[in-house]
Amino acid sequence: MSKKIELYKTVFDKNQYKQLVNTQFSTTSATGLGVGETEPEEEPDVEDFFEMYNDLFYDIPQFGELESHQYLIQKSSEYINFEPNQDEIEALQREIGELRTELLNEQQKNIELTSGMDSSISTVGIGENTAGSNSGNPTFS
Numbered sequence: 001m002s003k004k005i006e007l008y009k010t011v012f013d014k015n016q017y018k019q020l021v022n023t024q025f026s027t028t029s030a031t032g033l034g035v036g037e038t039e040p041e042e043e044p045d046v047e048d049f050f051e052m053y054n055d056l057f058y059d060i061p062q063f064g065e066l067e068s069h070q071y072l073i074q075k076s077s078e079y080i081n082f083e084p085n086q087d088e089i090e091a092l093q094r095e096i097g098e099l100r101t102e103l104l105n106e107q108q109k110n111i112e113l114t115s116g117m118d119s120s121i122s123t124v125g126i127g128e129n130t131a132g133s134n135s136g137n138p139t140f141s
Helices: 012-020 047-060 069-079 084-113
Strands: none
Touching: none
16 A cells, blocks of 8 residues: 655756855845744944943842842952952051051060060061061060
8 A cells, every 4th residue: 555656856056056046135034934024123232231221220129149230240340350448458457467566566565564674576567578587476585
């Protein structure tokens, strides 16, 4: 009960193919594909982005791992290598170093007054190399 089916194949050479088949794109929309007759949307530029951002500002959640103001701040900060409060942090670290030096000097005065001995404590300033300087430990003479 098998039935023989004959298949025919039409082959075009390169020149015939170019003459018979249109190989040029004439549109990038879905027209003619049964999908719809919509025009492709243009990509927003930077100006459009900020206009949309300002329109959506209060609709964007304040916090969240994605799609939030927190996320935008983190991504932008990473991109520009921004560390918030870095100037204040550095100023406070300098002040801490100065206070430690002042405390050490006051402790030295206290030792001199209570022991009646003259002590000299070798201190290393902030940022100075401590290699070979008794590891920054105070020395008494």
